[in-house]
Amino acid sequence: MSYVIGQFLYIMPFVLKMAGTGSTKRIITSDDILGKDVVDVDGEIIGVVQQLKIDKNSKKIIGILIDQGFMKPDLFIGLDYVKNFGVDSIFLNRSPLPKIKGMEVFDSNGKVVGFVSDIEVDGTSQEFKAIIIRKNRFGREFRLESKFIKTVGYNIILKDAEQNLKLEEVVRGQAAESN
């Protein structure tokens, strides 16, 4: 038994050295990431890390898969959008766009215009160029460009009153002016 312990103590420093360069604090394992809360730039907890995605060819972690909760789709976040892997949480360096869906839209007078049913994204960047607003679940859809948006927080507040906004009605993928 003492021989086994002795061998273990002899081998351990080499094992730690092989694990990486510099201090072992820089090295984390999947246990340090999986199950942790994911926090965006607003401080909102958007979900829990469910999986690590690894590229088979480059053998690098390319992102994390987040469980957003009951009845919500999983969200993949690329590693570029991860700010740091913290003690209890993973911080992101921006807010994911899908969280805008479902937000209520108020005009500058506080009148409810509708809710966000969809987002138009500019290519693969995380900047949105327009939102699709629906007044109710079965109502018509209207497109509003992002330049008319004043604040995106808990909900969306627009820069102007509804009657002054340029809302384009979305009809089967074609935009037709309704105002």
Add this chain to the structure above:
Amino acid sequence: MDMQDKGDKRLTVISPAGISRHFNLLNIIGKKVITKNGKVFGRVKDIAFDTGKVIGIIISSFFGMKRTIISCGYIEQLNSDSVVLKINPVTSLKGKIVFDKDGKRLGRVSEIKRVGTSNDFSEVTVRRLVFFRPVRILKKDMDVIGKNIILNKIIK
């Protein structure tokens, strides 16, 4: 001077200077109150007066159990659709989760030390669980005050 309101012919105005824009108290009661970041803070319960002058609105939230008076100076828009505030009320900090710079979850805000009755605060008390020692966090140590709070330093 007796002026007829253009919008409502049933309304007779008796005022020496006339009345340009107005709406009834009943049009505001029950309307949503929206904060600067779009959160629905509560609903208008009443109007606060001081020597005949309107000084603010009384908001009820959390199933009517909490009431807050917001001064007129903090109101951006007041109309018959809803009330839009210029501020995010400091009382909404309560219950927010606090993370330090290293991602460590410190707990939730349990108390707020306000600066008088203004919308400013100097520090908050963060409590993890009942048996844990509470932590005092100064406002200057906060980096992000959003849906939760992220500090700009590591707390050991």
